[in-house]
Amino acid sequence: xxxxxxxxxxxxxxxxxxxxxxxxxxxxxxxxxxxxxxxxxxxxxxxxxxxxxxxxxxxxxxxxxxxxxxxxxxxxxxxxxxxxxxxxxxxxxxxxxxxxxxxxxxxxxxxxxxxxxxxxxxxxxxxxxxxxxxxxxxxxxxxxxxxxxxxxxxxxxxxxxxxxxxxxxxxxxxxxxxxxxxxxxxxxxxxxxxxxxxxxxxxxxxxxxxxxxxxxxxxxxxxxxxxxxxxxxxxxxxxxxxxxxxxxxxxxxxxxxxxxxxxxxxxxxxxxxxxxxxxxxxxxxxxxxxxxxxxxxxxxxxxxxxxxxxxxxxxxxxxxxxxxxxxxxxxxxxxxxxxxxxxxxxxxxxxxxxxxxxxxxxxxxxxxxxxxxxxxxxxxxxxxxxxxxxxxxxxxxxxxxxxxxxxxxxxxxxxxxxxxxxxxxxxxxxxxxxxxxxxxxxxxxxxxxxxxxxxxxxxxxxxxxxxxxxxxxxxxxxxxxxxxxxxxxxxxxxxxxxxxxxxxxxxxxxxxxxxxxxxxxxxxxxxxxxxxxxxxxxxxxxxxxxxxxxxxxxxxxxxxxxxxxxx
Amino acid sequence: xxxxxxxxxxxxxxxxxxxxxxxxxxxxxxxxxxxxxxxxxxxxxxxxxxxxxxxxxxxxxxxxxxxxxxxxxxxxxxxxxxxxxxxxxxxxxxxxxxxxxxxxxxxxxxxxxxxxxxxxxxxxxxxxxxxxxxxxxxxxxxxxxxxxxxxxxxxxxxxxxxxxxxxxxxxxxxxxxxxxxxxxxxxxxxxxxxxxxxxxxxxxxxxxxxxxxxxxxxxxxxxxxxxxxxxxxxxxxxxxxxxxxxxxxxxxxxxxxxxxxxxxxxxxxxxxxxxxxxxxxxxxxxxxxxxxxxxxxxxxxxxxxxxxxxxxxxxxxxxx
Numbered sequence: 001x002x003x004x005x006x007x008x009x010x011x012x013x014x015x016x017x018x019x020x021x022x023x024x025x026x027x028x029x030x031x032x033x034x035x036x037x038x039x040x041x042x043x044x045x046x047x048x049x050x051x052x053x054x055x056x057x058x059x060x061x062x063x064x065x066x067x068x069x070x071x072x073x074x075x076x077x078x079x080x081x082x083x084x085x086x087x088x089x090x091x092x093x094x095x096x097x098x099x100x101x102x103x104x105x106x107x108x109x110x111x112x113x114x115x116x117x118x119x120x121x122x123x124x125x126x127x128x129x130x131x132x133x134x135x136x137x138x139x140x141x142x143x144x145x146x147x148x149x150x151x152x153x154x155x156x157x158x159x160x161x162x163x164x165x166x167x168x169x170x171x172x173x174x175x176x177x178x179x180x181x182x183x184x185x186x187x188x189x190x191x192x193x194x195x196x197x198x199x200x201x202x203x204x205x206x207x208x209x210x211x212x213x214x215x216x217x218x219x220x221x222x223x224x225x226x227x228x229x230x231x232x233x234x235x236x237x238x239x240x241x242x243x244x245x246x247x248x249x250x251x252x253x254x255x256x257x258x259x260x261x262x263x264x265x266x267x268x269x270x271x272x273x274x275x276x277x278x279x280x281x282x283x284x285x286x287x288x289x290x291x292x293x294x295x296x297x298x299x300x301x302x303x304x305x306x307x308x309x310x311x312x313x314x315x316x317x318x319x320x321x322x323x324x325x326x327x328x329x330x331x332x333x334x335x336x337x338x339x340x341x342x343x344x345x346x347x348x349x350x351x352x353x354x355x356x357x358x359x360x361x362x363x364x365x366x367x368x369x370x371x372x373x374x375x376x377x378x379x380x381x382x383x384x385x386x387x388x389x390x391x392x393x394x395x396x397x398x399x400x401x402x403x404x405x406x407x408x409x410x411x412x413x414x415x416x417x418x419x420x421x422x423x424x425x426x427x428x429x430x431x432x433x434x435x436x437x438x439x440x441x442x443x444x445x446x447x448x449x450x451x452x453x454x455x456x457x458x459x460x461x462x463x464x465x466x467x468x469x470x471x472x473x474x475x476x477x478x479x480x481x482x483x484x485x486x487x488x489x490x491x492x493x494x495x496x497x498x499x500x501x502x503x504x505x506x507x508x509x510x511x512x513x514x515x516x517x518x519x520x521x522x523x524x525x526x527x528x529x530x531x532x533x534x535x536x537x538x539x540x541x542x543x544x545x546x547x548x549x550x551x552x553x554x555x556x557x558x559x560x561x562x563x564x565x566x567x
Numbered sequence: 568x569x570x571x572x573x574x575x576x577x578x579x580x581x582x583x584x585x586x587x588x589x590x591x592x593x594x595x596x597x598x599x600x601x602x603x604x605x606x607x608x609x610x611x612x613x614x615x616x617x618x619x620x621x622x623x624x625x626x627x628x629x630x631x632x633x634x635x636x637x638x639x640x641x642x643x644x645x646x647x648x649x650x651x652x653x654x655x656x657x658x659x660x661x662x663x664x665x666x667x668x669x670x671x672x673x674x675x676x677x678x679x680x681x682x683x684x685x686x687x688x689x690x691x692x693x694x695x696x697x698x699x700x701x702x703x704x705x706x707x708x709x710x711x712x713x714x715x716x717x718x719x720x721x722x723x724x725x726x727x728x729x730x731x732x733x734x735x736x737x738x739x740x741x742x743x744x745x746x747x748x749x750x751x752x753x754x755x756x757x758x759x760x761x762x763x764x765x766x767x768x769x770x771x772x773x774x775x776x777x778x779x780x781x782x783x784x785x786x787x788x789x790x791x792x793x794x795x796x797x798x799x800x801x802x803x804x805x806x807x808x809x810x811x812x813x814x815x816x817x818x819x820x821x822x823x824x825x826x827x828x829x830x831x832x833x834x835x836x837x838x839x840x841x842x843x844x845x846x847x848x849x850x851x852x853x854x855x856x857x858x859x860x861x862x863x864x865x866x867x868x869x870x871x872x873x874x875x876x877x878x879x880x881x882x883x884x885x886x887x
Contacts, residue, residue: 056788084797085794087792087794088792092792095785100786102789105882105883106807107883115794118793118796118799119794163789166793169793
């Protein structure tokens with residue numbers, strides 16, 4: 001008998017004006033010991049299915065049709081008290097962000113003990129012993145001491161282990177993991193996924209793994225269900241769905257996944273559901289200033305860049321303690337190339353970008369731009385240099401001022417530097433918005449009226465307003481869905497090709513880096529351990545850390561190649 | 568940790584010195600105490616002698632320095648009007664103000680937190696809406712008006728409660744307390760409500776919005792997913808997180824309860840330091856005014872120091 005059966009599930013969110021259907025007629029079954037992947041882009045309704053199973057739909061959401069059965073018994077109609085008894089007891093949930101899933105004011109032990117006591121009615125001492133055993137089980141060393149610590153004393157990966165321990169408190173039969181590794185580094189991701197696989201294998205737990213990441217699906221799941229806008233479009237054994245997708249949406253989704261193994265000229269955009277918007281970067285080239293510098297000559301030369309942050313304040317300078325975020329990084333970025341920086345979180349990638357952009361003063365070393373010294377001091381960088389560089393940030397939601405109109409946002413840099421004003425400024429803004437595929441009329445709206453991908457286009461238009469020669473992209477697509485990511489990456493590639501723009505491209509995602517970059521630097525703990533041509537780096541990594549990173553990268557060998565044009 | 572406390576104390580002392588300086592500078596403009604101290608038949612010699620005795624002929628900074636040196640030794644000077652040591656007068660009056668402030672602070676805190684939590688949990692209930700609407704009155708009406716309204720309703724019309732004074736007090740050592748007699752306790756009711764109402768609504772609104780914010784957090788969702796009861800989630804997980812920011816504001820508010828007791832004490836003729844200060848202004852009694860201002864700033868600064876330390880006690884993330 002299946003552990004969990006979902007039949008014809010429909011979830012609605014009625015509002016005053018109209019009813020929004022988040023999940024439509026969904027089917028799904030989970031067997032003991034099976035990992036069932038639920039994949040789709042944002043808004044597909046995959047998290048809603050998880051919440052519906054748990055009885056945790058945010059009001060006013062409700063199950064308007066269909067059944068959820070747990071071990072043959074219907075649970076979709078249970079009242080709040082019966083549902084609460086089931087939650088955590090039989091069905092547990094793991095959330096995306098381990099940094100926010102734990103209450104910061106209670107020790108790990110307190111949180112474990114209260115959960116154990118809520119379900120199993122053990123004494124304080126018994127529950128405490130069980131808490132230690134659970135922490136040991138999820139692979140945290142020195143469990144007896146560490147349980148008494150607070151969540152902030154654990155690293156991100158360790159916290160996710162604590163979250164898993166909390167989900168395991170009462171030996172549940174089903175675990176719903178909602179993007180459990182999205183906020184984690186690749187090496188930690190691999191460990192957490194391994195732990196989940198182990199649990200499924202050894203304890204015959206059924207797992208629903210909700211994710212947007214095809215790599216995770218390919219490596220971890222037995223069965224996969226693909227969702228699009230609330231509907232299940234395809235379901236079946238993972239190898240079959242990924243290798244021989246039948247539904248056009250699944251095909252378009254798989255085609256948009258950046259491949260770690262081959263470099264593509266452009267991402268294929270298989271239109272499905274009208275999500276592709278065109279853009280025309282080559283038209284911008286006509287009015288773009290011609291650069292006199294030849295391709296391949298160094299544009300940025302960084303020498304021994306160092307940045308330290310005070311980690312312990314003290315009155316006496318000798319008592320202060322420092323954390324060295326970037327330790328003597330030297331590299332050059334050549335005219336017209338895309339230079340990638342990869343590394344795990346905290347390795348210093350963004351700090352380098354901020355020093356080059358003049359947002360952080362450097363504590364050592366120098367930066368030259370086209371031969372002229374532009375090292376950032378406490379007063380920042382020279383104005384002429386600011387015009388030549390622009391940045392695109394990771395989070396399209398917080399990098400645009402919500403109180404400014406889009407045309408003001410896009411025009412602001414050019415206005416600030418006194419490059420353009422009046423009608424000329426307006427024309428430039430309209431042209432930019434049009435070329436990135438939003439249309440000039442988008443300027444009259446406010447940022448909240450746009451989706452994440454559209455906002456990132458606004459950011460790109462803003463970055464182009466001063467006609468810079470150098471663009472810093474700090475994880476520009478990490479917050480986006482794969483199909484949108486493919487579009488944004490295509491725009492960036494066009495910028496490089498048609499406008500001869502030079503780019504510093506920061507990412508933790510190796511397949512994306514392979515697609516985007518000409519040369520790559522690998523960072524670890526503030527040090528630049530290896531710099532090489534992208535293809536050389538992927539084919540013959542020199543540094544052991546690079547090899548380790550590459551080995552953790554999902555292979556995606558079984559993915560369908562339909563629609564790919566190799567560069 | 569130690570260096571943190573040390574730094575805070577150093578800052579506090581600096582604040583006190585500046586407050587003292589500003590206060591002292593202002594007193595030059597409130598009037599000449601000699602005018603009010605001597606009667607109509609004064610001679611130029613009388614005035615000169617008195618000025619010399621009081622040290623008013625010294626340069627400004629010398630006066631301030633002398634004041635500081637003596638204040639540190641516990642000597643706050645002699646009241647011009649009453650001719651008694653200021654420290655003695657304040658010690659007499661302080662218990663009345665502190666008891667009033669303590670009761671209204673407690674009132675504000677208890678009802679503020681209870682109502683705040685209630686209106687956050689029952690966000691759309693009619694009772695919560697009613698409390699929120701009524702609380703608007705608490706914020707928008709000035710203190711003296713609330714005091715007068717309360718006197719009119721409960722003292723004049725209903726004759727339930729006294730309209731002025733502390734009632735009977737009992738001397739415990741140097742401390743006069745109204746807590747031990749029935750009339751003393753009854754006399755506390757109206758002034759404490761008047762003084763604490765504004766703070767209560769403020770704390771309530773703050774707790775409510777913080778609580779709503781906290782209830783949206785991932786760890787609350789995760790606590791529900793773990794199958795914890797609603798009670799444990801609301802009162803264990805949510806409330807403790809709510810209190811972290813609430814403590815700062817509450818600390819500041821307790822300071823202002825003591826400082827703004829002036830108005831309430833005037834309305835209710837409460838024999839505390841606030842009333843003393845008002846009277847001192849009328850008679851240009853500079854030593855009393857200076858001592859009062861220093862006292863208030865010492866309390867403000869002290870309360871803030873305690874709040875900062877409480878923060879560290881509640882939030883483990885600040886302890887590293």
